[in-house]
Amino acid sequence: MESNFGARNAILGAIRSALGETQSAERIAAEYAALPRGYKRHGTLPEQERLRLFQHRLEEYGAGVRRVASDAIGDGIRDEIAGRLAARGCKRLVIPYGLPKGWLPAGFDFEPYGGNGETGVSLGPTALNRMDGVLTGCTVAIAETGSIVLQSGEQQGARALTLAPDYHLCVVFAEQVVETVPESFARLDATSCLPTTFVSGPSATADIEMTRIKGVHGPRFLDVLLVG
Amino acid sequence: MKPTPSSHWQDRDFPAAAREVLEDSQTRSNVRHATNVIQAKRDAVTGELPDWEPLRDAGAAIRAHSLAHLDYYLVQFEQACTRAGGQVHWARDAAEANQIILGLIQRHHVDEVLKIKTMTSEEVGLNPYLEANGIRAHETDLAELIVQLGKDKPSHFVVPALHKNRMQVREIFQREMHLPELGERPEDLAAAARSYLREKFFRLKVAVSGANFLIAENGAVCIVESEGNGRMCLTLPDVLISLVGIEKVLPRFRDLEVFLQTLPRSATGERMNPYNSIWTGVQQGDGPQEFHVVLLDNRRSPILGDAESRQTLQCIRCGACLNACPVYHQTGGHAYESVYAGPIGAILTPQLHSMEEGRSLPYASSLCGACYEVCPVKINIPEVLIHLRGKVVEEDQKTLSGRFGMWNLGMQTAAFLFASASRLSLAQSLGRVAQKLVVNKEGMIEHLPLLLSGWTQTRDLRPLPEQSFREWWAERTLQTDAARTDSGAGGQATGRGSSHGE
Ligand code: SF4
Numbered sequence: 001m002e003s004n005f006g007a008r009n010a011i012l013g014a015i016r017s018a019l020g021e022t023q024s025a026e027r028i029a030a031e032y033a034a035l036p037r038g039y040k041r042h043g044t045l046p047e048q049e050r051l052r053l054f055q056h057r058l059e060e061y062g063a064g065v066r067r068v069a070s071d072a073i074g075d076g077i078r079d080e081i082a083g084r085l086a087a088r089g090c091k092r093l094v095i096p097y098g099l100p101k102g103w104l105p106a107g108f109d110f111e112p113y114g115g116n117g118e119t120g121v122s123l124g125p126t127a128l129n130r131m132d133g134v135l136t137g138c139t140v141a142i143a144e145t146g147s148i149v150l151q152s153g154e155q156q157g158a159r160a161l162t163l164a165p166d167y168h169l170c171v172v173f174a175e176q177v178v179e180t181v182p183e184s185f186a187r188l189d190a191t192s193c194l195p196t197t198f199v200s201g202p203s204a205t206a207d208i209e210m211t212r213i214k215g216v217h218g219p220r221f222l223d224v225l226l227v228g
Numbered sequence: 229m230k231p232t233p234s235s236h237w238q239d240r241d242f243p244a245a246a247r248e249v250l251e252d253s254q255t256r257s258n259v260r261h262a263t264n265v266i267q268a269k270r271d272a273v274t275g276e277l278p279d280w281e282p283l284r285d286a287g288a289a290i291r292a293h294s295l296a297h298l299d300y301y302l303v304q305f306e307q308a309c310t311r312a313g314g315q316v317h318w319a320r321d322a323a324e325a326n327q328i329i330l331g332l333i334q335r336h337h338v339d340e341v342l343k344i345k346t347m348t349s350e351e352v353g354l355n356p357y358l359e360a361n362g363i364r365a366h367e368t369d370l371a372e373l374i375v376q377l378g379k380d381k382p383s384h385f386v387v388p389a390l391h392k393n394r395m396q397v398r399e400i401f402q403r404e405m406h407l408p409e410l411g412e413r414p415e416d417l418a419a420a421a422r423s424y425l426r427e428k429f430f431r432l433k434v435a436v437s438g439a440n441f442l443i444a445e446n447g448a449v450c451i452v453e454s455e456g457n458g459r460m461c462l463t464l465p466d467v468l469i470s471l472v473g474i475e476k477v478l479p480r481f482r483d484l485e486v487f488l489q490t491l492p493r494s495a496t497g498e499r500m501n502p503y504n505s506i507w508t509g510v511q512q513g514d515g516p517q518e519f520h521v522v523l524l525d526n527r528r529s530p531i532l533g534d535a536e537s538r539q540t541l542q543c544i545r546c547g548a549c550l551n552a553c554p555v556y557h558q559t560g561g562h563a564y565e566s567v568y569a570g571p572i573g574a575i576l577t578p579q580l581h582s583m584e585e586g587r588s589l590p591y592a593s594s595l596c597g598a599c600y601e602v603c604p605v606k607i608n609i610p611e612v613l614i615h616l617r618g619k620v621v622e623e624d625q626k627t628l629s630g631r632f633g634m635w636n637l638g639m640q641t642a643a644f645l646f647a648s649a650s651r652l653s654l655a656q657s658l659g660r661v662a663q664k665l666v667v668n669k670e671g672m673i674e675h676l677p678l679l680l681s682g683w684t685q686t687r688d689l690r691p692l693p694e695q696s697f698r699e700w701w702a703e704r705t706l707q708t709d710a711a712r713t714d715s716g717a718g719g720q721a722t723g724r725g726s727s728h729g730e
Binding site (some may be wrong): 019 | 241276282285293296318415426459460479482502504506513
């Protein structure tokens with residue numbers, strides 16, 4: 001589009017004249033580095049307490065949480081997935097690329113999604129909507145806020161994947177769970193340009209009389225499998 | 229017909245609009261209920277954080293720093309966003325923003341678009357402008373949908389329909405969605421919204437959003453929401469257009485670690501809202517393949533030049549100051565007759581209109597300071613309110629009608645009287661004589677005349693006492709001195725103001 005340079009320069013000019021003199025990039029960087037950051041950046045809880053906090057927060061949001069012992073990796077995860085899917089009545093699931101084959105139990109249909117040129121079919125939203133659910137991993141999870149963070153790519157897929165189906169089952173490993181929000185940002189920083197979604201419980205609204213109602217447009221059901 | 233977009237709704241002043249709302253007991257009880265609930269939740273989840281104050285300090289400092297170097301960070305954002313495949317547009321005012329957005333939509337030959345709740349689009353009057361140009365904008369946030377279908381106006385920028393209860397929402401949905409059998413449970417109402425919108429999410433090709441934050445270093449945009457309607461609009465359409473005020477930029481991605489803690493806790497009283505979306509430009513195979521950001525000035529830049537009120541632009545629109553405000557509690561948002569209600573609206577609205585409109589809003593406050601106490605970016609709203617009141621007076625004094633207006637004459641007279649003890653004392657003496665006309669049998673004043681009548685509209689006054697404090701003090705000093713002289717101790721008169729006597 002014909003860029004509106006007139007408006008751009010007028011606005012930047014107005015800002016500069018309102019602010020007075022412009023500082024050099026070095027000065028600005030130094031000022032930024034000196035901003036107060038007295039808040040808690042690192043968690044202090046031992047691992048098991050951190051995981052219990054994460055579980056507790058998720059349950060408060062109305063998400064289901066299942067713990068799987070880390071020594072059972074392999075069969076344990078697969079069996080637990082089978083159990084969850086059966087309990088939720090899900091038969092057909094969409095999966096992102098990169099999900100370990102060993103996770104997928106027999107007796108269910110798993111459709112690999114290839115929206116990014118990877119192998120698999122690229123499903124439109126309507127087709128995704130017809131799926132019973134979606135199974136993914138995550139990038140990082142936050143105990144204090146009960147959040148899982150998804151980034152576009154391996155094991156997590158494009159954003160539409162975890163949006164249109166009505167059920168989301170997410171596998172989270174103990175070492176992916178940090179205690180605080182700042183710790184999660186430290187981990188996300190390197191891939192900050194990828195589409196990123198923080199999910200804290202199933203979709204919800206409190207717009208009518210401030211009553212929290214689960215499930216408006218996003219998945220109405222969220223289960224987390226916490227490994228370790 | 230292409231009407232000039234209304235960038236404001238201010239047609240009455242606050243007292244007039246508030247009077248109407250105060251008579252609507254249903255709205256008042258809805259507002260009271262909702263604000264009490266959010267405030268209690270907010271207090272609980274901010275109180276549990278031992279580092280809440282350092283988070284506020286950091287938030288305030290980051291926002292102030294971003295504003296102090298806004299030109300630098302905006303250019304950085306523009307470059308990074310463009311590099312990532314986004315297109316950045318600049319709009320000086322509401323009309324320019326509307327034209328740009330309309331032009332972008334028309335290129336795709338569509339007559340319907342999706343919308344995510346954005347107060348900035350209310351500010352520029354985007355929906356009516358698009359409507360007048362044959363494009364229907366579907367609001368997808370539940371509360372905005374209630375407002376849109378009810379042909380109403382938002383009354384709170386986090387919970388726009390908080391003035392409606394479930395029965396009123398049901399009525400609107402029954403009528404507008406043709407669902408005569410619709411139940412009244414909030415679940416039923418949310419389900420109705422889900423099925424009403426779902427087809428539109430999957431069908432429509434263009435979405436318009438606002439944004440909570442822009443990130444200068446990598447060109448990212450962040451939107452915080454609850455229902456998933458935002459994610460639908462940001463992910464499924466082919467084209468996404470985000471209209472964002474120039475003040476919303478943050479230097480770095482990691483600065484979000486502060487605001488993604490303070491915003492949800494302040495706004496809805498949750499530790500984290502269900503969904504936060506962050507994206508940068510265009511990502512192949514994931515989400516819209518055409519992405520535009522429209523940066524809106526609309527009289528924000530002049531606010532930067534006012535050292536005392538620049539902090540107004542630090543606002544992250546959490547709404548906590550509305551919920552905490554005793555005035556908002558009573559009147560709700562509509563009394564402000566402005567897109568931005570409550571304490572922040574009272575300082576933002578007049579400034580966005582160069583002090584030409586919303587001039588009664590800086591007075592819509594008792595200056596109790598509750599707004600400042602809850603603000604996650606520590607905007608000293610009472611300080612700005614007083615500063616703006618001063619501006620209103622200064623401007624009034626520039627015009628003839630303002631200078632000889634009753635308010636100004638009254639205030640000037642008061643200033644003249646209070647400036648000198650003898651003048652004040654004289655005025656008090658005159659007042660004591662004059663008040664004989666208005667004191668009733670019970671010894672109270674029920675009605676003051678003329679200019680002063682407003683003061684007795686809602687209260688009875690005690691008359692001026694027979695003796696003022698100064699007079700009493702002077703008399704007492706004289707007596708003590710006399711007593712001391714009598715007892716031979718000697719002494720000095722310490723009273724400063726000598727009474728004129730009567
Ligand atoms: S002024 Fe402060 S409390 Fe009010 S909405 Fe803005 S950020 Fe929130």
